[in-house]
Amino acid sequence: MISTVEKVLFMKSIDLFRALPSEELAQIAEIAEEQPMASGEQIFAEGEPGDALYLIVEGRVKVHKGEKELVRLGVRDVFGEMAVLDSEPRSASVTAVEDAVLLKIGRDDFRDILTERPEIAMGVMKVLTRRLRETSK
Amino acid sequence: MNPNAPFDDDVWELYHVAEDLSETHDLAAQEPERLAALIAREPPVRKAAARALSRLTRRQRLGIDHGKVEHAVHSELAGARLALAAQKKLALSLPSPGKAPATPAELLGVALLEERDSRVLQALLLLEVMLPEVHLDVVAENLRSEFQSARGNAIEVLDNALPERWKRLVLAALDEVKRRGDQVYADARIMPELLAALIAGESGLWVAACTARWTLDAPSLSLTALLPSMQAALRSPAAPLREAAALAVARANPSEAPRLLGALANDPAASVAHTVRALLEKAAPRAIA
Numbered sequence: 001m002i003s004t005v006e007k008v009l010f011m012k013s014i015d016l017f018r019a020l021p022s023e024e025l026a027q028i029a030e031i032a033e034e035q036p037m038a039s040g041e042q043i044f045a046e047g048e049p050g051d052a053l054y055l056i057v058e059g060r061v062k063v064h065k066g067e068k069e070l071v072r073l074g075v076r077d078v079f080g081e082m083a084v085l086d087s088e089p090r091s092a093s094v095t096a097v098e099d100a101v102l103l104k105i106g107r108d109d110f111r112d113i114l115t116e117r118p119e120i121a122m123g124v125m126k127v128l129t130r131r132l133r134e135t136s137k
Numbered sequence: 138m139n140p141n142a143p144f145d146d147d148v149w150e151l152y153h154v155a156e157d158l159s160e161t162h163d164l165a166a167q168e169p170e171r172l173a174a175l176i177a178r179e180p181p182v183r184k185a186a187a188r189a190l191s192r193l194t195r196r197q198r199l200g201i202d203h204g205k206v207e208h209a210v211h212s213e214l215a216g217a218r219l220a221l222a223a224q225k226k227l228a229l230s231l232p233s234p235g236k237a238p239a240t241p242a243e244l245l246g247v248a249l250l251e252e253r254d255s256r257v258l259q260a261l262l263l264l265e266v267m268l269p270e271v272h273l274d275v276v277a278e279n280l281r282s283e284f285q286s287a288r289g290n291a292i293e294v295l296d297n298a299l300p301e302r303w304k305r306l307v308l309a310a311l312d313e314v315k316r317r318g319d320q321v322y323a324d325a326r327i328m329p330e331l332l333a334a335l336i337a338g339e340s341g342l343w344v345a346a347c348t349a350r351w352t353l354d355a356p357s358l359s360l361t362a363l364l365p366s367m368q369a370a371l372r373s374p375a376a377p378l379r380e381a382a383a384l385a386v387a388r389a390n391p392s393e394a395p396r397l398l399g400a401l402a403n404d405p406a407a408s409v410a411h412t413v414r415a416l417l418e419k420a421a422p423r424a425i426a
Contacts, residue, residue: 001415003384004377004408005350009244012237019283021251022244023343026377030408117181 002057004029007103014055016078019130020123027117031109037061037096046093050083052106059100063092072097084110175209180255180341183209187262194266203267210260210267210303217256217310218321220340224249226324226331234285241354245347252340254280257310261295264303271298280311329362336366336382342375349381353388360389368397376406383409387416 002010007029011017017025032055037043043054046065056077063070063079070092073079079094084107114121174186187209194201229246231238238244258280261273276298279291292313299307309319324331335348349370352358360367367389370382383401387394394416401413 001412003350003412004380005241005244005347009238009241012244013239018237021255021281022238022248022347023251023255023341026343026346030376030406033407034411 002034002101002103007032010057010076010103011055014076014078016081019126020120024117024120024123027113027120028105028110031113032103032105035102035104037100037102039096039098039100041096043094043096043102044080044090046090048090050080050086050088050090050107052104053081053084053110054079054094055103055105057101057103059096059098061094061100062097063094065092083107175205176212184259187259187266190266191262194269201266206263206267210263211306213256213260213263214306214310216340217253217260219324220249220253220256220344221310221312221321222324223331223335223340224253225322226326226328228323235283241347241351245344245351248344248347249340251281252344253310257307260307260310264299264307268300273298328358332358332363333366336363336370336378338373338378342373342378345370345373346375346377346381349378349385352385360385364389371397371401376404376409379404379406380409380412383413383416 004026008022008025011025011029011032012022017028020028034057035054037059039059043061044050056073056075056079058075060072060074061079062072080090082088083090084105087107114124174182175190177183177186190201190206224246227245227249229242229249231246231250232243238247258277261277265271265273273295276291276294279287282288282291292308292311295307295311296304296313296315305315305319308315309321312321314320326334332348332352336345338345349367352360352363364386367382367385370378371386373379373382379401383398386397390397398413398416401409402417404410404413
């Protein structure tokens with residue numbers, strides 16, 4: 001059981017969310033659903049509609065296309081974040097490689113918050129803009 | 138406006154001066170909700186109303202009752218000072234610059250300072266309505282920056298741009314004291330009284346939730362003494378506060394927890410229902426940070 005205050009503490013340590021004031025982050029934490037995964041369990045498959053982003057609280061996952069592993073992700077890594085803004089199909093599969101705990105933020109809930117709280121939308125836009133700047137350096 | 142009337146009884150007036158030089162066409166009559174919202178209790182409502190007023194005054198010259206706006210500025214700055222005074226009284230450690238809070242104590246410290254900054258930003262937005270020649274929007278943005286240099290620049294610009302009487306109040310609320318006597322001191326209330334006020338939402342409902350959660354870890358603090366405040370917080374409209382209060386109630390009075398928390402097991406907020414069900418099943422909360 002991870003309480004909202006603890007989710008905020010965790011999310012504050014993640015780049016995507018660190019610049020958001022904690023009160024605004026609490027709105028997102030409230031819709032972040034704790035999701036335990038067993039080792040070997042698939043989180044989503046390539047080609048599925050992207051309906052959520054995930055934060056890794058514990059454990060590790062692999063991003064793969066079929067048998068080919070693309071990358072391994074661990075604690076505090078985020079995956080599936082673009083799916084909250086567009087509805088493109090997943091470009092790869094993700095599977096837990098050890099027992100893991102994830103926070104799942106559903107696209108529809110997240111979009112509702114962005115619509116109702118423009119300051120949160122502005123915060124997310126700033127983060128994405130910063131990422132874009134860093135990518136284009 | 139009657140200057141001697143109680144604040145809440147005053148009639149707000151807003152005139153579009155450019156098109157209505159005689160000020161006979163009262164826009165307030167057309168938009169009573171927006172004007173009332175400027176003094177609303179709920180922060181999001183106040184923020185939206187101030188933004189709307191700021192947008193209007195940027196587009197066109199409006200005749201505005203400055204007394205009302207000034208009152209709202211003082212109210213925001215008083216809220217900022219209250220949050221800062223509480224932060225000083227609790228003597229909470231803060232994360233190092235550029236670092237994220239790692240404990241509920243650090244998160245409460247951060248939340249109090251964010252509340253302080255948020256109230257100052259609201260005050261600056263309203264000051265810009267009264268002082269259209271002073272452009273504060275970019276400054277305000279930088280006050281919330283995680284980078285110390287950006288915040289330092291913002292404070293320097295405020296120091297140069299604001300008229301003296303506002304400058305002293307704004308900078309003191311930001312703990313940038315320019316004159317003796319302006320300083321915000323630690324809250325004078327005894328600890329249980331201050332904590333009860335914070336849990337009741339004196340500095341906003343998010344600070345209340347962080348306070349309720351912090352009391353679980355706070356050394357030499359009697360949770361039993363705070364039980365009435367926690368029980369009242371179980372009925373708060375804010376889900377994080379209901380959840381944190383439930384954790385505290387379960388810790389302070391485990392034998393009564395099923396009776397006190399039973400209704401929250403079906404709380405409309407999934408986060409609250411999930412936590413309360415786990416508490417009722419005697420699962421221990423787990424810290425992850």
